[in-house]
Amino acid sequence: MFYHIKELQYNAKPERPDPILAKYMQELLGGQFGEISVAMQYLFQGWNVRGNGKYKDLLMDTGTEELAHIEMLATMIARLLDGAPVQEQEEAAKDPIVGAILGGMNPQHIIVSGLGAMPADSVGNRWKADYIAASGNLLADFRANLNAESQGRLQAVRVYEATADKGVRDMLSWLIARDTMHQNQWLAAIQELEAKENIVVPSTFPRELEKREVSYTLFNFSKGNESAKGRWANGRSLDGEGTFKYVESPKPLADKPVLAPAPPYIHNTRPSLLKNDMIPPSNC
Amino acid sequence: MFYHIKELQYNAKPERPDPILAKYMQELLGGQFGEISVAMQYLFQGWNVRGNGKYKDLLMDTGTEELAHIEMLATMIARLLDGAPVQEQEEAAKDPIVGAILGGMNPQHIIVSGLGAMPADSVGNRWKADYIAASGNLLADFRANLNAESQGRLQAVRVYEATADKGVRDMLSWLIARDTMHQNQWLAAIQELEAKENIVVPSTFPRELEKREVSYTLFNFSKGNESAKGRWANGRSLDGEGTFKYVESPKPLADKPVLAPAPPYIHNTRPSLLKNDMIPPSNC
Amino acid sequence: MFYHIKELQYNAKPERPDPILAKYMQELLGGQFGEISVAMQYLFQGWNVRGNGKYKDLLMDTGTEELAHIEMLATMIARLLDGAPVQEQEEAAKDPIVGAILGGMNPQHIIVSGLGAMPADSVGNRWKADYIAASGNLLADFRANLNAESQGRLQAVRVYEATADKGVRDMLSWLIARDTMHQNQWLAAIQELEAKENIVVPSTFPRELEKREVSYTLFNFSKGNESAKGRWANGRSLDGEGTFKYVESPKPLADKPVLAPAPPYIHNTRPSLLKNDMIPPSNC
C-alpha cells in the first residue's frame, strides 16, 4: 500500500519556460528508459518475487522512489510549458518566434494536455509496458535494471548537455546522482547473486542438457577477425565451465529445410506451382 | 552486405506436429527477448558504432548469427504446424480434439500465415522495435545485451521444460548453449570496458556536476529495513568513488509545487474554480 | 513523494490456483480500464492541475489508492498461477488436463513472467498510455474518470460472475465497492463543477464564436426516427442555452470538394490521368 505527500523529493523549477526543452524532457519521463519504465519495472519485479527478504525490499524501495521522480519530471515539464506563446492573434501571427515554437514544440502539449506533462517520450510515443521486464529470475531482472539505469543516466546526461537552464540542470544533477546510486546498487546485487549462483542465467538448468560443444564458441559471421582479439575468444570462459574458441569459417550443421506442403484447405500456393519451370511472360 | 546460404545452422525438426507448442515457440522468435530482438539490437548497435575495431566486429558477428536463429525458429514453427487438423468437416466437427486445438492454438497460424511462423510473440503481439536498445555507448549497450541473453535463455529453458518433443528439445539445447556463450561474451566485453572506464555509465560526465551527496544513498521508501542488510547499503561503493549510506526515513527536499495558471486560451479549469469551498450538491 | 508499506490494502488470496482465471484477471490489472490505467490517469491529472486545493488532493488520494489495487491484483494473479502444471514429463504429456491448461492459459505467464503478473490485459496486450486522459480541464477529466470507473466496475462484476472461487470473489467484492465510491465521488465533483461552470466543456469558449444554429440539432443520419423520441430532440437543451431540434433529412451545406493538384515533385498521379475516359483493357 502506498502513501503520498505533496512535497517533492527535490527541486523541479526551471529558470524560464522553454517548450522545446519540455519536449526533450519527456524522454526522461515517458521514454523507453524513462522514470515510468523504471518505476513500473521495479514494482512489478518486487510484487512478483516469490519469497521475501532484502531483494524484494530493495525493489520496492527503489520503485517507490521512482514514482517521486515521475512527479518531479511532470512538475518540471508543466513549468517549462508555462505561458507558451501559442495564441495566434492578428499581431502574434506575424511573429517568427511564435512560428518557430509552434513548429518545434510538441503540439499535444497545447492541444491534448493543456500545458501539462504527457505519459510519452520526446517524439510523442505514448509509454507502453513493452519497455519493461519482470521474469521472476532476479539475476536476469537485476541485469535489466542495470541496463535501464545505464541507458537512463546516459539520456539524462545528454539532456543536461543540451540545456543551459540552471534550474533544469539542478534537477538533472540530482537525478543523475540517483542513477549513479542505482547503477552501483544493482551491480552490488548482481555480484551477490553471481557469487551464489553462476553468471549464466538461469543457473539451475543442468549444463549437460545444452550442446556444450558450442557453449563457448565465437562464430565469425562478419568477415574480418578483429573480434578474435577479444577476451571472449581467448582463455577460460567467464563462467569457469569451459574455454573460449574462435571459429573462423562457420559451417551449417543441418541441411536445407524443405517444408511439407500445406493441406488443401489452407489454400496456399499449390505445390505443383512451386516448380522451377519458366513460363514465357505474358506482358503484352 | 549480407550473403545467405540455404542450409540451417542447426537442426529444426520436431518429432511431431503440435500447434499449441508452435504458439509457445513464437515467444522465442518474435517476443520481447526473442531472436528478432537480439538480431536487430546487435546489428543496429554495430552499425551505429562510431569508429571500428573488435567491438563492432563482435556485434556484427553475433547479430548475423541471430538471423540464422530466426530462420531455425521459423522453420521449426512451420513444421510444428504441419497438417494442423483445422478443417471443419461434418465428421471432424464432432471431434473434441479438433475443438481443443482450435481453441488453444494461435488462430493467425491458420488464417493469416497459412501454417507459417509469424513475426509475433506467444500471445500474438507483433514484434516491435520498442524492444531494442542502441545508444552509441557500448557499456550501456552491452548491458542491454547481457540482459537480453539472460532473459532469452531463461525463456528458452522454460519452453524446453514445457515440451517432451525430442526434436524441439534438440534445437533448444543448441540455442541454450549459444545463449551461454553470448552471456559469457557480453560479460567479457563489459569487464573490459568497466576496467577502462568506470562502472557508472556514462563514465565521461564530470562527477562534480552531479549531486554527490545522494550518489551512494539508499532511501528506505518501502517500510521495513531488510534492504539495509545488502551490500548496496554498506561499505565502499562499487565504483570506488564513495561510501554507501542508508536513510531510514527519507524526507522531501523541496516544497509542495504550485503550478501557475494556464493562459485563458488554453481553456483549462479556471483558477477561481480551484478553490476549496464546497457547493451544496445539486443532485435532485 | 511516495511511501510504501508491505501490507496489502485488502486480501488477495484465492481458494486454489487457476491459471485460466489468472489470464482473465489480467484485464482488471492491465487492461484499458484496469488499475494501471486509473492509477496513472489520476496521478497525471493531479500533477498537471495548475493551482492547488481539494480537486488536486482528491486526485492524488485516489491515484495513490489505485497503486495499492495494482499490488493486490498482482498478488492475486501470482497466487492463481501457483504451481501451474506445465512441466511436460513423459507421463504428464499424456494428461489431457495439462494440455487444456497449456492451450487455455496465457503462455507468457510461464515463459515470460515466471508465474508472475504481467502489465498486460486478458489477451496479452501490454498496457499503454493511450488508455488515459489528462487534459488540464477538470470537468473533462472527471468525466473521463467517471467513465473509467463505470467500465472498470462493469468488468470486475463480469469477472466476479465468471468465477466461483471464494477468495477471488472476496477481493473483487472489495474492489467493486471501491468503484462504487469512485463513481459517486467523481459524479459529486462533476456536479460541483457543472454548477459553477456550464455543462458544456470548455465553458470558457465564447458561445457566439460557435455556429449556434447547429448547437442543439439532432441530424437523422440513420434512417428511421426512433431517436426523435428522445429527450435530446425535444425541449430546452440541458445547458439551458437553446432548444433541441430534430432534422429528419439532413442536407449538406457545402459543395463537393475538388482538391488542387499536387506539385510535380510530389509524384502523385498526374492530373491528366484523373479524367473519366475509359481505356480499352489490355488483359490479354
Add this chain to the structure above:
Amino acid sequence: MFYHIKELQYNAKPERPDPILAKYMQELLGGQFGEISVAMQYLFQGWNVRGNGKYKDLLMDTGTEELAHIEMLATMIARLLDGAPVQEQEEAAKDPIVGAILGGMNPQHIIVSGLGAMPADSVGNRWKADYIAASGNLLADFRANLNAESQGRLQAVRVYEATADKGVRDMLSWLIARDTMHQNQWLAAIQELEAKENIVVPSTFPRELEKREVSYTLFNFSKGNESAKGRWANGRSLDGEGTFKYVESPKPLADKPVLAPAPPYIHNTRPSLLKNDMIPPSNC
C-alpha cells in the same frame, strides 16, 4: 448499410496553406479523441446494442455524422498542405523559411501521404482502436461518449485559438457547435438511464455482494486533507444508498503477502537465495 454523397456537411476551406497547422489539425482527425475515435466508438456501440430502439438509433445517427466530420477534416488538411514549399532546389535550399517548414511540418505529409491527410494524430501516432470503448452497457458507454465529446471540444477550441485563419476557424466553429450538441445529447441520454437505473454502473449487480463498508469511504492517501472538504466526503452518497465518510489515516486490512516458491521447472531465483544474509562483495 451506408450511402455516401460527395458534398461536404460543411465548409472545409482554409484561407491559405499552412503545413504546420495541418500537422496540428491531425489531432482532431486521428487523435485519441478525434473524429475517427468518435465515429468508430458510436458505430461499434450501436452495432453491439442487444435490442433496438432510440438509443441504438441515436448511436447510428451520430456515428454516421462523425464519418462526415472525418471527411471534412481530411479535406481541410489536404488544402492546408497545398503546394507546401518542400522541393529543395539550388535556390530554395538557401531559403530559411523552407528550412523552418521542413523542420516544423510532419514529414509524412510529404513522404508518405503525398500532401494528404493521415489517419494519425498531431505527433504522428497512427490511430488505434485502443482509444474507443463499447461495453454493451449503455450508461457506461454514454459516459465514455460524454467524455470523448468533452475532450474533443476542448481540443478543437485550443486549435481554434492557435490559428487566425478565417477558413479554419469557420469550420472549427461548426465542429465546436456539433460538440455542444453531442455533449447535451449524451448527457440527456445519461440522465434518462440514471433515472431508470441507479447512477452506479452496472446497476444490476446486487449491492449486498459488495463490501458495503467501503462503498462510500474516501481514504486520505495523499497527506493534507483538502479533499475532506468536498461533497464526496460529506452527506448522503449520490446514489442514495449510503453516507460519505472520510478516513484520515487509512490502514491496511491484510498482511504482507508472501508468495510460495515457483516449481523448479520455472527456473526463478531459488528460494534459498532469497534469504537476507549478505555476502562479502567480490568487487576486485
Add this chain to the structure above:
Amino acid sequence: MFYHIKELQYNAKPERPDPILAKYMQELLGGQFGEISVAMQYLFQGWNVRGNGKYKDLLMDTGTEELAHIEMLATMIARLLDGAPVQEQEEAAKDPIVGAILGGMNPQHIIVSGLGAMPADSVGNRWKADYIAASGNLLADFRANLNAESQGRLQAVRVYEATADKGVRDMLSWLIARDTMHQNQWLAAIQELEAKENIVVPSTFPRELEKREVSYTLFNFSKGNESAKGRWANGRSLDGEGTFKYVESPKPLADKPVLAPAPPYIHNTRPSLLKNDMIPPSNC
C-alpha cells in the same frame, strides 16, 4: 457525407452460437486485412485524391460498401456470442465444456465488450491505422488495394474451411464473392493506369536520375541459383526499358564505412576505447 439504413447488405445469422468461432471471425473484422482496414484505406485514398473523376468515385463506392461489411461482421460475431455459457455457478463450474470455452474464447468478449464485436483481430490486437496505405499515387494505392483484397479473400476462405456452420458459410460466400469483384476491379484500374503511365511507380521520376546499370539486375544473395531460371532474370524487362541480368556473385561497391567519432557532449564510448587491444580479464 454519409447516410445509414438499418437493414444489412446481406444475411449475418449463424446456425448456432460458437464463441471460439467468434474469436476467429474477428480476424476478418479487425485484422490487418479485415473490413476496417479496407474501409479506412479506400476512404482515405478517396479523400486524398487531388482532382475528381471515376477513380475517386470508385474509391468512395467501395469504401462505403466496406462499412456495410464491418456491420455484417459485427452482427455475426455478436450472434456467435449469444448466451456464451460463461457464468460460473456451483454446478457449471464442474462442466469441462464450460472450462474449454473459457480457455479457448477471447476473454474480452465477456469482460470488455459484453458479448459484442471488438475492433480487434483474432488474437486480440486492436485495429491500428498502421495497416493502411494512402499515398496520393493511385497506381501505388491500387496495388495496395489489390493486395488487401487478395489477403482478405484468402483469410475469408480459410475461415470458411474452418467452420461447418451454414449461416456463417452463407455470409462468407457473399463476402468472398465481393472480394472476387474487388480483385477484378482494382486489377482493371491498375491495367488502365499502367497503360497510361509505366508499370514502375512513380512513372514521373526521370529515369536518367536513377542508376540504370542496376535497374534490371537480379543479385544472387542466397546461394543456389534457382532464381536465375525466372522470367525476372531473362529477357526484356516488363517496363520495356531494359534487359534483365543475373549476377551470380554480387560484390560490394563501396568501402567499409568508418563513422566519425561523436562530439564529447553526446557521451558515447570514447574513441580511444574502440581500439583492438585486449585487456587481461578481471574476473576474479
Add this chain to the structure above:
Amino acid sequence: MFYHIKELQYNAKPERPDPILAKYMQELLGGQFGEISVAMQYLFQGWNVRGNGKYKDLLMDTGTEELAHIEMLATMIARLLDGAPVQEQEEAAKDPIVGAILGGMNPQHIIVSGLGAMPADSVGNRWKADYIAASGNLLADFRANLNAESQGRLQAVRVYEATADKGVRDMLSWLIARDTMHQNQWLAAIQELEAKENIVVPSTFPRELEKREVSYTLFNFSKGNESAKGRWANGRSLDGEGTFKYVESPKPLADKPVLAPAPPYIHNTRPSLLKNDMIPPSNC
C-alpha cells in the same frame, strides 16, 4: 544461415551533416514501407514457403539484399547526424540556428541513439511487424511485395526531391534503381502465377461456393456515377469468369438485425430499458 562483410553495397556518404534530413531519411529505413519492412517481409515469406524452388530462392535473394540497404541507410543517417550542434553552451544558446535545429530534428537522435540511426520512421514511430505480410499464398504475397516496392520507390523519390545534397541523391538514385528492378521482378513473378492459376486469390477455392451473382457487380454507394465509366463496370471480367455489372441504386438484402438480449450475468443494459418511451428530464 547468413554471412556479413563490412563493405557497403553502395555509397552512403552525404556532402554535409543535416540533422533534419536525417529525420526524413528515417522513413526509408524504419517506416511502413522502409527497408526493414521489405527485408523482414521477404525473409518471412521465404522461410514460410512450403516446398522449394525459384520463388523461395528469389525471396531469399531479395530479402538478403534488403538487409544491405538497411545498413546503407543506417550509415547515411549516422553521417547526416555528425556533429549536430546541439550542445547548449552560454554562447550557443543565443544562436537561432541551434534553436531551429533543436526544434526541427528528432530529439531521440540526440538523447536515445547518440547520433545513430533508429529503427523508426520519420516521426519517431518505432518499426513494427504490423507492416508486413506473409500468407503462404505466393500470388497474394507477391502483390504485397509489388505494393511495398511501389510505395517505397515513391517515398524515396519524394525524399530525393526534398534534398539537394549530392551524396544523399547519389545513394537514393541507387536505391530507386533497385526499386525499379524489384517492381519489375515481382510483376514478372505475378504474371507467371496468374498465368498458371487465375487472377483471383486464392484460385483454389471452388467458385460455385461463392455467391456468383455478386462476383462482378459494382455497387454505386457514393452518389454520382463517374465510376460507371470504368473498365471494372463494363465487359468481361478480368478473370474471364463473368461480366461486369453496374448497380445504380444498391438495396439491402437482409432485414434490420435485432440482437437477442445478453444473459443477466453479463450486466449489459437491461432489455426493458431499451424501449422507446421518453422520461421527462430531471435537469434541475
